Amino acid sequence: MRIRATVAAVSGALALSALAVPAAQADGPAPTRADVATIRQAAQAASAKAGSRVGGPYALNVSFSDFKIARTIKVGTTNRVSTSVTYTLTHGADVDIKAADFITDPIIYRGSFTAPDAWLLGDKPAKCTAVTATTATCKGTVDIYPGPGVHDLVNTDAGAWKAAAEATAFNGQDPSAEEFDITEVGYRSQSGLGGTTVQRYSKLTVNASPEPVKKGKPITVTGKLSRANWEDNTYRGYTGQPVKLQFRKKGSDTYSTVRTVTTNSTGELRTTVTAAGDGYFRYSFAGTTTTPAVNATGDFVDVR
Structure with a gap:
């Protein structure tokens, strides 16, 4: 599933609003991909201000490693291509990865991560399984739709893509609520985790x-x-x-x-x-x- 450069920079939240993140036992509305996009943009905007997170989400205490994805992804003209991704998520004791409103995703992108030419992620968030009290193995997908009406890819997208991952802890905060406090939301992204090659079948x-x-x-x-x-x-x-x-x-x-x-x-x-x-x-x-x-x-x- 693609976010084009113009969408990612201007209205990524709207582009993903139809894709709700399933909640297991959430009291309020389940966070959506639009909510994650809003937090992502706020984190990038806040970080751009003298390198701080003032006015944005706090820096979530997580990191990503051992990112594994297929060396090549071959995409034709009509069928969805779903590629499995696994990675290790390391987190602080204060991060509850089992919370219904904790969301993490693998991402592949072209260009720079903060201003990508394009990027792709999965239809659904990754699922994480705890290995120790502070580490988990996460498995997700990158889903690509080349068919009419979607056009996740253009021909110039063929070639090398870089890999990244992100995590958002909403901590019970509802972005659609009047009392929403973004500073209570944690967010962390990490680029440079490897990459893959997307090819024209x-x-x-x-x-x-x-x-x-x-x-x-x-x-x-x-x-x-x-x-x-x-x-x-x-x-x-x-x-x-x-x-x-x-x-x-x-x-x-x-x-x-x-x-x-x-x-x-x-x-x-x-x-x-x-x-x-x-x-x-x-x-x-x-x-x-x-x-x-x-x-x-x-x-x-x-x-x-």
Whole structure:
């Protein structure tokens, strides 16, 4: 779930208002993601004033470590992608992580954490399990929706993302109440916890013809390398990319590289080889920072 840069800076609370944080035994209304966004913004604004927290939430006595997330996240054009995240939360004895209004989240972001180009978090807060009196293992998700009407990602978002985590202790305070006292709310965020690479899902096809073919005659091997376009929710050709043409003899489990072919302006591949024996042809793409590696399913050629 994405907060765009303009939203995060100006109206992050409104962007998340529909997503309520479930409360186990809260006496008052459950805090919402909008409430967390309000506290986050107040903490950043207060910290910007001579490095203090005057007029904002107090610095919650927590820290984060051992942040673990998939090295790569591959995102297509329509389906939600949910990636598990775990981390260790260390807290003071005065922090009640079991409270219904204690909320923590893993986050990935691009740019700086205080003024991100974009960031992503989960549909629901992380769940924490106490390990000792002052440490807990937390598990959450980062949820990405690439489909129409949501557009969590734009094409320039492909590449490296940084990791962070945050925690908010509302301590019974209700941000919607008239008597709300933000100085009674604790908040802490921590960036630089590692990162991941978000990639545009790739597809690769192959077709070898004619079939069957006489030994010594030419075989034309065509194909196409395409990848997700997050802005129009289609797959577009990946141009100017080196792709290996590989061959596996019938009865063998190993592919050998025949030559390297470069995709044209529409991502298409085409080359000609000489028929030597029965076997499978495939194209193999090694991948880039923005696009994952992919192999086409081998196409069998009967040589007579």
